[in-house]
Amino acid sequence: MLECKPADTLIEMNHKLCEDMDQEPTNKEQYQRLFGRLVYLAHTRSDIAYAMSVVSQFMHSPSVSHKNAVDQILRYLKLALGKGLIFSKNRDLEVVGCTDVDWAGSVTDRRSTSSYFTFVGGNLVTWRSKKQNVVSRSNAEA
Template sequence: MSKCDHSVFYRQSTAGTILLVVYVDDIIITGSDYMGISSLKSFLHNRFHTKDLGQLRYFLGVEVNRSKKGIFLSQRKYIPDLLVDTRKLAAKPCSTPMVPNVHLMKDDSDPFDDPDKYRRLVGKLNYLTVTRPNIAFAVSVVSQFMSSPTIKHWEALAQILCYLKGAPGLGILYSNSDHTCVECFADADYTGSKIDRRSTTGYCVFVRGNLVSWRSKKQSVVSRSSAESEYRAIS
């Protein structure tokens, strides 16, 4: 079992690697030990009467497409459901997930009349960042007003939905390459939050040229200089 994620199990042998990912009653099995994978599937079927659905195409809202370029992950089918639930299917698409140079505040307008609806939508958008790192910053901003959202905060959520409508098929491509390095890029603004003057860190990690991890999060303390905020982002 993986020490980093208790839902991931692996076995390394001379024949190759086997990875098994479990989420409730859904399982993904992959790796380079094909004989071992076949034996594992037979074992699971005999013990638990599992059903082999074949090559992975759809898992927990994530669509998997294969081509000569590699494996493409997207949530193309997930986005229309969001637009229907929020009655934004007929909304006009926009080119950015946030209005430039607009800073959201705690009490910048009247309270939103359905805070639970706001929280549910923010949760769904957080899940969408699994394949859409381009909305990670915008979602992290609207997530800061879960306790008492206002009408202006809801309008910011609507902006993200309109952006998604304009490009529902975007996702992440994982391809095989000769690039063997592990690279990390980090950046931070300086006192970007007008509420508490804290900076926001953004980072992304690439393995063999493929994006595997990313995040946008407000720093835990107030930095006293732009250099300090950058060092905190790196750490």
């Protein structure tokens, strides 16, 4: 991928990645190794966290479209070299939290994904996203 064309976007907007039995399978071991290497990078590159959570859902049976999504992450990283988390010294230690939920965002099982971010003094210190255990029937329930 060293000679690949860089990409401006990390993941296709309104992507429809799902588990489809009709899709052409790809090399499972290669997919898992590549994903495993990207996991370490995600600790300092919070911008790839969402895309990583999407492609992680297909570890047991990846297809060519899932491999293409991982390749898109690599092409984005090539364009965004040198970016990462920067922690700056700040006298103000205000704690700010943000949260969001997509309603029935998974094409495969219609479950919602919730996420949160926590900032201390303007620095991102924690973040998490989690797919809900049950299917939500409304935004309020999600």
